Amino acid sequence: MNDSLLDVMRTRRSVRSFRPEAIDDRTIARLLTAATWAPTAGNAQPWYFYVTREEYVRRKLAEAALGQVFVAQAPMVIICCADLERARAAYKLRGETLYCIQDTAAATQNLLLMAHALGLGACWVGAFDENAVIDVLYLPKHHRPLALVPVGYPAQNPVDPGRLPLHKVFSEID
Amino acid sequence: MNDSLLDVMRTRRSVRSFRPEAIDDRTIARLLTAATWAPTAGNAQPWYFYVTREEYVRRKLAEAALGQVFVAQAPMVIICCADLERARAAYKLRGETLYCIQDTAAATQNLLLMAHALGLGACWVGAFDENAVIDVLYLPKHHRPLALVPVGYPAQNPVDPGRLPLHKVFSEID
Numbered sequence: 001m002n003d004s005l006l007d008v009m010r011t012r013r014s015v016r017s018f019r020p021e022a023i024d025d026r027t028i029a030r031l032l033t034a035a036t037w038a039p040t041a042g043n044a045q046p047w048y049f050y051v052t053r054e055e056y057v058r059r060k061l062a063e064a065a066l067g068q069v070f071v072a073q074a075p076m077v078i079i080c081c082a083d084l085e086r087a088r089a090a091y092k093l094r095g096e097t098l099y100c101i102q103d104t105a106a107a108t109q110n111l112l113l114m115a116h117a118l119g120l121g122a123c124w125v126g127a128f129d130e131n132a133v134i135d136v137l138y139l140p141k142h143h144r145p146l147a148l149v150p151v152g153y154p155a156q157n158p159v160d161p162g163r164l165p166l167h168k169v170f171s172e173i174d
Numbered sequence: 175m176n177d178s179l180l181d182v183m184r185t186r187r188s189v190r191s192f193r194p195e196a197i198d199d200r201t202i203a204r205l206l207t208a209a210t211w212a213p214t215a216g217n218a219q220p221w222y223f224y225v226t227r228e229e230y231v232r233r234k235l236a237e238a239a240l241g242q243v244f245v246a247q248a249p250m251v252i253i254c255c256a257d258l259e260r261a262r263a264a265y266k267l268r269g270e271t272l273y274c275i276q277d278t279a280a281a282t283q284n285l286l287l288m289a290h291a292l293g294l295g296a297c298w299v300g301a302f303d304e305n306a307v308i309d310v311l312y313l314p315k316h317h318r319p320l321a322l323v324p325v326g327y328p329a330q331n332p333v334d335p336g337r338l339p340l341h342k343v344f345s346e347i348d
Binding site (some may be wrong): 002004005006008009010012014029030032033034036037038039041043045047048049050051052053054057083094098099101102103105106108109110112113114117118124126127137146147161162163164166169170171172173174 | 178212224346
């Protein structure tokens with residue numbers, strides 16, 4: 001299992017071009033189930049996921065994402081939000097400023113890994129105007145959008161960007 | 175693959191009791207390799223990992239983690255840090271306040287999934303005094319500790335905490 005798990009992690013790419021085939025409800029449920037099994041401090045689950053398959057909404061999201069048109073080209077976009085209310089209720093300021101960002105990021109990573117394992121392509125989009133996304137989706141005040149994830153069947157096979165060698169990002173303290 | 179991947183995600187637990195067996199260098203490299211294949215905005219890789227197997231350091235980390243003694247009981251602790259310099263260089267304020275937290279969280283999640291797939295137990299510890307950890311490890315100013323992860327062979331089999339049903343954390347916009 002560990003070899004194939006590393007393989008999923010290593011071969012996942014940021015996919016920015018998609019075939020037009022729609023994503024069905026069962027696939028969406030599988031992606032979100034994976035997301036919600038991320039670690040979460042005190043099992044607070046301070047996250048919320050919006051899904052849209054509407055072209056008009058996707059186009060507005062692409063605008064909010066500073067014109068990244070591939071966001072609209074995907075047949076579906078998942079908007080990963082922190083639930084600030086749940087975060088505050090569980091852990092006050094550290095919950096709201098750190099844990100909910102971390103938990104939602106871990107959930108987003110599970111979602112991306114599962115998408116890749118299912119043969120889908122996706123991209124973690126972080127460059128967007130948060131207020132514009134809030135306006136497009138009519139989000140309640142306590143939902144902070146932290147990642148836009150366009151998902152679809154990939155129409156490209158991006159090159160491996162590589163990573164720094166381990167010794168550049170790691171040291172042992174003894 | 176997707177079924178076994180979901181299985182790894184669903185059966186991962188926060189393990190807080192460990193057998194004394196040491197963790198070898200090869201296993202550490204596998205965990206960190208998994209971590210560094212997390213998604214990272216612009217391939218900036220704004221993370222740094224410290225590993226310690228020293229009992230004295232682990233005891234000090236347990237103190238910094240508000241007395242969570244299991245942190246010292248594990249044979250090894252990995253300290254997942256954001257590299258604020260690399261984050262700022264790539265994306266200025268949003269890099270430093272958001273992306274590096276997200277990227278490091280996604281890396282931590284990869285690390286936890288790999289640990290579980292290798293038969294190890296681990297726990298994402300977020301409750302600690304950041305300045306105390308900085309002091310214990312003599313961290314440079316640009317390394318912000320974001321998670322302590324004690325790792326070892328598990329001496330407990332924690333119960334499944336469950337998750338909210340999907341309809342509580344998800345809605346479709348159409």
